Amino acid sequence: MMPVHSSISQFGRILGSLFYCSPTQPQNQPLLALFADSQWQTACDFLSPELRSAIQAKLTQGIEQGTESLEADFQALFIGPDALPAPPWGSVYLDKEAVIFGSSLLELRRFMRLHGITLELQQNEPEDHIGLMLMLAAWVAENQPERLNELLQQHLLPWSGRFLELLIAAQHHPFYSGLGLFAQALLDYWRQALRLTVPQVRLYR
Numbered sequence: 001m002m003p004v005h006s007s008i009s010q011f012g013r014i015l016g017s018l019f020y021c022s023p024t025q026p027q028n029q030p031l032l033a034l035f036a037d038s039q040w041q042t043a044c045d046f047l048s049p050e051l052r053s054a055i056q057a058k059l060t061q062g063i064e065q066g067t068e069s070l071e072a073d074f075q076a077l078f079i080g081p082d083a084l085p086a087p088p089w090g091s092v093y094l095d096k097e098a099v100i101f102g103s104s105l106l107e108l109r110r111f112m113r114l115h116g117i118t119l120e121l122q123q124n125e126p127e128d129h130i131g132l133m134l135m136l137a138a139w140v141a142e143n144q145p146e147r148l149n150e151l152l153q154q155h156l157l158p159w160s161g162r163f164l165e166l167l168i169a170a171q172h173h174p175f176y177s178g179l180g181l182f183a184q185a186l187l188d189y190w191r192q193a194l195r196l197t198v199p200q201v202r203l204y205r
Contacts, residue, residue, distance in 0.1 A: 001045040004193035005141045007186070008148070010043070012138030015183055019078070019088065020131025023070040023175075032070075035059045035178075046189040047182075055181045062175020073173040086166035086180075087205070090128035093159040098204045100126045108155045115147055128155070130163055134183075149194055157198045160187055162205065 002010070014031055021028055034040050038056050041047060047055070062070060078088055087093075087100075095102025105128045112118065112127070119127055119136065127136070133156050140148050164187075167180035191198065 002043045004190060005145060005148075007043070008141040008190060009138045011186055012134045012136075012141065015179060015186070016131045016133070016135030016138065018131070018179060019134065019183075020129060022074055024067060032063055036063050044182075044186075047185055051181065051185060055178050055185075058174045058178025058181065062173070062178060065174075070175055073176055077167070077170065077173055077176055085170045086163055088130040088163065089126050090130075090133070090155070090159045091126065093162050093203045093205050094201065096202075096204055104128065104155075104159075111147075111151070111155060115144060117144070130160065133160075149196060152190060152194070153196045153198055157187065157191060157196065158201045159203060162203050166205075 014034070017025075017027055018031055023032060036059070038052070041052050041056070044052075062073070076082065077084060077086060089100045089105075090108070091100055091102030091104045092098050094104035105126050108128050117136070117140070119132060121127075121132075127133075137148065137151060137156065140151050161184070164180045164184045168177050168184065170177055170180075190196075
C-alpha cells in the first residue's frame with residue numbers, strides 16, 4: 001500500500017485539481033486519461049473490490065460522455081448559476097448562516113497565517129474550497145508534515161464527509177459522483193492511517 005503521506009501528496013493534488021478546475025483545463029486532461037483506466041487503483045489497497053468496480057463504472061460513464069458533458073457537470077456542481085447540490089466550501093457546512101467567508105474560513109486563514117502558508121489565487125475567494133483544501137493538504141504533507149494532522153482534523157475532515165455525501169447523491173453527474181466515492185474512501189483511509197480523532201461539530205447543511 002502507498003504510504004499515507006505519499007497518498008496525500010499524490011491524490012490530494014489529483015482530486016484537488018479535478019474538484020477545483022474545469023475539466024477542459026490543460027492540467028486536467030492527463031488526469032481524465034488516468035481515471036479512464038483502472039490501473040490507478042493499484043495504489044489504493046484500501047478500496048474493496050466492490051467499491052473499485054462502482055467507482056470505475058461512474059468515472060468511465062462520465063468520461064465517455066465527453067468533455068462538453070463533463071464541463072456542463074462541473075458548471076452545475078461548482079459554479080452555477082443554479083443552486084449547487086453540493087457546495088464545495090467548508091463554511092457553508094460549518095457556519096450557522098451557511099455562507100461562504102464564514103467563521104470557519106477565518107480559522108483556516110489564521111492557521112495558514114500562523115504557519116506561513118499562502119495560496120496563489122487569481123482573485124479574492126474562500127480558501128476552504130474542497131479542491132483548494134486537498135491541494136493544500138498535499139503541500140503540507142510535503143513541506144510541513146508536522147502540521148498535517150491539524151489541517152485535516154480541524155479544518156477539512158469535520159465537513160468534507162457531508163460535502164462528499166451530497167456530491168455522491170448527484171447521480172446525474174456520474175464522473176463527479178465517482179470522484180466523490182473515491183474521495184470518501186481516501187479521506188477515511190487518511191483518517192485511520194494517521195489515527196485522527198475528528199471533532200463532532202454541528203453541520204448546517
